[in-house]
Amino acid sequence: MEVIESNTSGKVTPYGVLYKNANESEQVYDGKHFPPYIWKESMATLELKA
Numbered sequence: 755m756e757v758i759e760s761n762t763s764g765k766v767t768p769y770g771v772l773y774k775n776a777n778e779s780e781q782v783y784d785g786k787h788f789p790p791y792i793w794k795e796s797m798a799t800l801e802l803k804a
Contacts, residue, residue: 758771
């Protein structure tokens with residue numbers, strides 16, 4: 755709630771509300787391949803190819 759109240763530069767999109775912060779953005783999706791999503795340490799990674 756503090757972010758919403760203190761930041762007036764929010765932009766409403768079909769996916770939610772965006773607020774600019776100090777984080778730098780970077781392009782990770784190349785339009786074809788999703789980047790790996792590593793949430794927790796895992797024992798193995800599986801890659802499927804057609």
